[in-house]
Amino acid sequence: MRKEVKQAIGGLIMVSPSFVLLLVIVVIPIVQSFVTSLGNGEGGYDLSRYQFLFADKGMRANIFFTLKVTLVSCALVLLVSYSLALYMRFSSGKLVDWIRKTYMIPLFIPGVIATYGLMNLLGNHGWLARLLLPLGIELPRLIFDEKGIVIANIWFNIPFATMLLSSALTGIPASIIESARDTGAGKLRIFLRFIFPLSYKTFLVALTFVFMGVIGSFTAPFLLGPNAPQMLGVSMQQVFGVFQEREQAAAMAFFTFLLCSVLGYFYIRSMAGEESANR
Amino acid sequence: MVRLKKSLTALSALTLTVAVLAACGSKNDDNASPAASDSPSNSPSGSPSAAASSAEPVQFSFYFTGSQNVKDLWDTLIPMFEKQNDKVKVKEVYIPSGAGAEPTYDRILAAKKAGKGSGDIDLYEDGINVVSQGAKDDVWAALDTSGIPNLANIDPKTMTDVSNMAVPYRSSAVVLAYDSAKVSAPPKTLSELLDWIKQNPGKFAYNDPSTGGSGSSFVTTVLYDGLPEEDIHNSDPAVMAKWDAGFGKLKELNKSVYGKGIYPKKNQGTLDLLANGEVEIIPAWSDMVLQQLGEKLLPDTVKMQQITPGFNGGPTYLMVNKLSDKKDAVNQFLDFVLSPEAQEVIVTKMNGFPGIELSNMSQAMQDKFKGVSEGFRTFNIGDLGTEINKRWQSDVAAQ
Numbered sequence: 001m002r003k004e005v006k007q008a009i010g011g012l013i014m015v016s017p018s019f020v021l022l023l024v025i026v027v028i029p030i031v032q033s034f035v036t037s038l039g040n041g042e043g044g045y046d047l048s049r050y051q052f053l054f055a056d057k058g059m060r061a062n063i064f065f066t067l068k069v070t071l072v073s074c075a076l077v078l079l080v081s082y083s084l085a086l087y088m089r090f091s092s093g094k095l096v097d098w099i100r101k102t103y104m105i106p107l108f109i110p111g112v113i114a115t116y117g118l119m120n121l122l123g124n125h126g127w128l129a130r131l132l133l134p135l136g137i138e139l140p141r142l143i144f145d146e147k148g149i150v151i152a153n154i155w156f157n158i159p160f161a162t163m164l165l166s167s168a169l170t171g172i173p174a175s176i177i178e179s180a181r182d183t184g185a186g187k188l189r190i191f192l193r194f195i196f197p198l199s200y201k202t203f204l205v206a207l208t209f210v211f212m213g214v215i216g217s218f219t220a221p222f223l224l225g226p227n228a229p230q231m232l233g234v235s236m237q238q239v240f241g242v243f244q245e246r247e248q249a250a251a252m253a254f255f256t257f258l259l260c261s262v263l264g265y266f267y268i269r270s271m272a273g274e275e276s277a278n279r
Numbered sequence: 280m281v282r283l284k285k286s287l288t289a290l291s292a293l294t295l296t297v298a299v300l301a302a303c304g305s306k307n308d309d310n311a312s313p314a315a316s317d318s319p320s321n322s323p324s325g326s327p328s329a330a331a332s333s334a335e336p337v338q339f340s341f342y343f344t345g346s347q348n349v350k351d352l353w354d355t356l357i358p359m360f361e362k363q364n365d366k367v368k369v370k371e372v373y374i375p376s377g378a379g380a381e382p383t384y385d386r387i388l389a390a391k392k393a394g395k396g397s398g399d400i401d402l403y404e405d406g407i408n409v410v411s412q413g414a415k416d417d418v419w420a421a422l423d424t425s426g427i428p429n430l431a432n433i434d435p436k437t438m439t440d441v442s443n444m445a446v447p448y449r450s451s452a453v454v455l456a457y458d459s460a461k462v463s464a465p466p467k468t469l470s471e472l473l474d475w476i477k478q479n480p481g482k483f484a485y486n487d488p489s490t491g492g493s494g495s496s497f498v499t500t501v502l503y504d505g506l507p508e509e510d511i512h513n514s515d516p517a518v519m520a521k522w523d524a525g526f527g528k529l530k531e532l533n534k535s536v537y538g539k540g541i542y543p544k545k546n547q548g549t550l551d552l553l554a555n556g557e558v559e560i561i562p563a564w565s566d567m568v569l570q571q572l573g574e575k576l577l578p579d580t581v582k583m584q585q586i587t588p589g590f591n592g593g594p595t596y597l598m599v600n601k602l603s604d605k606k607d608a609v610n611q612f613l614d615f616v617l618s619p620e621a622q623e624v625i626v627t628k629m630n631g632f633p634g635i636e637l638s639n640m641s642q643a644m645q646d647k648f649k650g651v652s653e654g655f656r657t658f659n660i661g662d663l664g665t666e667i668n669k670r671w672q673s674d675v676a677a678q
Contacts, residue, residue: 058677124538125555144541227487227542228677242489243669244382 030257037251049251058228065229067259069146069221070214073153077210078203080154081161086195089169107159111219118152118224119143144226152220157213161206168202169195201270208267212260232256338368339605339612342383343404344375345595346491346546348570352629359624360615367608384409387418387600401603402612407659410445410596419444420599426610429617432635437594445596448616449631451566452585452592452655453496456550460580461559468587469504473528475560476535482559484537484549487676489668491546496591497562498671499658501525504588514661522670529675542676553581562590569630585654592655594634 038045053059084103088096106114121127122142129139142148172195180190196203221231230238232252240249341357343349350373357369374383383403390398403409413419421443424430430438430446437447455472457465466472476483486494502525503511510518533540537558543549549561550568554577563583571577597616599609615621622633 056673058673061677123555124557141538144538144543222544227540228672238489238672243665 061229085165148224339401447594453590
């Protein structure tokens with residue numbers, strides 16, 4: 001009994017630093033901004049700021065735009081990352097070595113610099129346009145457009161997502177795949193019945209990271225995006241810094257948090273499912 | 280996988296701890312300052328303050344805002360000053376434009392109202408709006424030549440304009456920057472400019488007005504075109520009703536500007552488009568154009584032209600917080616900023632018009648500013664600027 005109490009106390013002590021950190025930098029700010037967002041500017045408290053999010057045409061466009069860019073970016077990033085990870089896991093040769101050596105590079109290039117690089121590359125008179133000009137190919141508008149934001153998001157998120165996914169794929173024992181092959185399972189079947197289920201958890205982790213990163217992104221959408229509609233991060237900065245409507249900005253921040261927590265719910269549920277399965 | 284997660288958690292925890300610690304650090308600074316300013320040194324300028332008499336170097340905080348060139352300027356001037364005056368240290372606090380510089384003034388005012396002295400902001404740089412607002416709220420210290428001998432170099436008229444509450448240490452104006460290789464006869468009036476934009480679709484760009492003064496000046500000039508002259512000095516919300524015609528014009532321009540409605544971010548955004556030849560005319564700050572011509576970032580064929588009615592322009596002011604307890608140190612610094620030596624740096628490095636009278640400068644300097652140092656107007660519309668940005672975002676950008 002005493003030993004158990006000791007253990008429990010020890011556990012609590014070990015948990016407390018991360019709990020306090022979480023409380024101070026996540027829970028309290030969220031509660032604070034929720035309280036701020038309820039203020040209607042005339043001393044009263046109501047949901048008018050949230051009503052504005054959906055009633056105002058520009059704001060509604062911003063929300064849909066953010067969701068669209070986020071979902072498209074997530075889908076493309078995961079598609080590319082998963083293919084890359086699969087390729088690196090099940091093939092070998094010079095090309096694989098090269099991919100393995102180089103795919104992390106974007107992680108080490110600061111965001112603003114990469115963004116300006118993309119502007120120079122993809123801009124109206126940029127490198128790509130100049131290279132394609134002799135071939136008679138005219139590029140659609142990439143910069144100051146949602147396509148630019150999506151391209152930047154792909155650039156920023158692929159390395160990390162690939163890293164997560166390839167470590168998960170490396171963890172799948174070769175014996176499973178070989179025995180499946182021995183019993184005559186086709187490639188697609190192996191993928192659908194073994195590889196994907198075994199890496200599904202990590203897939204979800206990668207999705208969560210990409211989603212959170214993209215939905216709250218600022219630098220790339222600010223520099224590459226259109227003036228309207230804006231991503232929520234850019235709009236939040238404008239509402240807070242330029243229009244100086246703290247309550248409205250807080251409402252937008254809280255709404256973004258709600259969007260993220262939907263994904264967080266699935267993530268936590270799947271993690272909890274894993275815990276109970278292990279027991 | 281597990282290891283990776285662990286190290287990630289450790290890493291993020293570390294980052295967060297550092298961030299929290301850093302935040303705490305700045306908070307401590309904030310807390311320390313009211314205590315310091317509670318000392319009986321809230322004396323008028325000129326009398327020796329307790330802080331200045333000690334042997335320790337006095338450090339005062341200087342808040343300023345603007346584009347990168349403003350930061351570069353102070354990064355040059357402050358070390359020059361500190362080399363000459365080892366008793367004074369300047370702590371610069373740079374707030375990039377569009378990042379919420381306005382709250383700095385709110386902080387000064389809040390500290391005063393709360394009886395907390397200077398709020399650790401001793402010297403502040405801003406435009407005429409804030410100078411007059413602060414004069415109304417009684418937060419700026421009056422300046423005189425006994426504290427700052429070099430004030431005598433400034434045109435006395437500009438000093439009386441601000442009731443000696445601020446030092447106009449440099450000025451600049453928004454002008455039309457155009458590529459003379461492509462535009463032989465640049466527009467000279469606003470209506471000529473609007474016609475030109477419509478006749479040359481896609482060849483004109485102005486930046487998102489909430490991200491930089493040059494785009495904002497274009498928008499304001501269009502909005503106040505044809506309105507009575509006194510409205511540009513009026514911050515009464517009643518004026519907002521008169522903007523409709525102007526916003527109508529801006530909306531109509533949307534399809535004729537660069538990219539059928541693309542408004543780059545920041546003053547530099549449009550300059551980049553001019554530099555790579557995508558557009559031919561932009562509104563831009565004269566100092567940025569001159570600087571980038573000097574650094575060969577813009578083609579030599581780029582020239583400047585002021586229009587009538589003129590774009591926004593005017594001096595940038597330095598204001599001393601009335602409740603600062605380091606006024607002697609600040610005065611020393613201001614005296615240095617107005618010295619011919621520092622003014623030359625302002626002119627050569629930043630291409631601002633000097634704050635001291637142009638006649639004090641060489642003929643070469645006077646020629647450099649021909650045609651751009653005149654004709655601009657000073658808008659003083661207070662909070663209406665924010666309203667313009669808001670309405671521009673919903674009416675013009677998101678039309």
